[in-house]
Amino acid sequence: MLLVTQGREPRRQLLLKPAPGSKQVVSAIHASSVTVETGGTTRRAPPAPSTRMTFIIHVQSVSPEGDTRYDFTLDAVDLLVHPGTSEQHVDEVRKSLAFLPGLTGAGLSGWRGNTLDLKLPAHLEPQRRRELQDLAKALQFVGNPFPxxxxxxxxxxDQPLYGSGPVGTQGTGSFELFSLEGSRAGTRFLIQQTSKNQPVPAEYQTRSDSSERMMIRSQTKGETVFRLDRLWPASSEMEMRVQADLSSEKEDPPRRLKVITDVKVRLEEKDR
Known part of the structure; x- marks a missing residue:
């Protein structure tokens, strides 16, 4: 983490330090849409239901340095259905998410880094397992965000970012402290990441000659309000756009495809 400017006086060290044994309930609403561009034509994918996930977080211990050990349970998953969404699609999504309530995990959060392990069912299909592992990577950023x-x-x-997985990305998260009053602190953030132009991972290839290539670019922006006596944010809103450029130069004519995914997430702490 690189401090660019300390800001105005008065200044103080900020650290999330929840009480051991404390409990927090957080609701996260996730909505997304997909647009595909190819051959000069733009097509929007059919609308998908949004999801509302309710997490229960229990703080296990806090070290003098501020490292927090916690566990969480995904208590409930609700679908928020938009007009025009087919009943068949709703049923498919509901079925695919049926195993999520009761999912548990354990994490460690602090200045020295964050880790999070999900306890996934052994019989989980590979694609669903990858999606949840991606969720775990996103949740690893939960915790102390301050220098x-x-x-x-x-x-x-600024915070350098190094992605992992089938399409690794690199980038930077830039943060600004825009509010500070008592035990509440608000930050604005802009996160930008880009991958190299590289071969499409094997599990996503549609040709046997491995000639397909792809490049990923993403931008995430938003605001988060923290309570210094809580581990997860009191509230957060973010918008993310992920653009995947895919090409296959050996086809005639060469195939070029752009897939744009727009995601909105709203997170809010609930009364216990």
Whole structure:
């Protein structure tokens, strides 16, 4: 983490330090849409239901350095159905998510890094397992977001990002402290990541000659409000756009495809 500017006085060191044994309930609403562009034609995918996931977080311990061990349970998953969504699609999504309520995990969060392990069913199909592992990677950013130095309003800092998985990306997260009052701190963020132009991973190839290539670019922006006595945010809103450019130069004419996924996430702490 690189501090760009400390911001205005008064300054203080900010650290999320929840009480051991404390409980937090957080609701996260996730909505997405997909647009496909090819051959000069743009097509929107059929609307998909949004999901509302309710997490229950239990803080197990907090070290003097601020490292927090916690576990969580995905208590409930509800579908929010948009007008025009086919009943068959709703049923398919509901069936695919049926095993999620009761899913558990354990994490460690602190300045030295975050880790999160999900306890996934052994019989889980590979694609669903990958999706949940991606969710775990996203949730690894939950935890202390502040630099170790004392900061004040207007402080800015950067965080290098190194992705993993079948299509690794690199980028930077830029943050700004826009509000600070008592035990509440608000940050704005802009996260940009890009992959190399590389062969399509084997599990996504449609040709046997491995000639297909792809490049991923993503941008995420939003605002988050933290309570310093809580581990997960009190509230957060973010918008993310992921663009995948795919090509197959050996086809005649060469195939070029652009898939754009827009995601909105709203997270809010609930009364216990």
């Amino acid at each position: 170790q130095e004392a900061i004040g309003l207007g402080a800015r800092w």
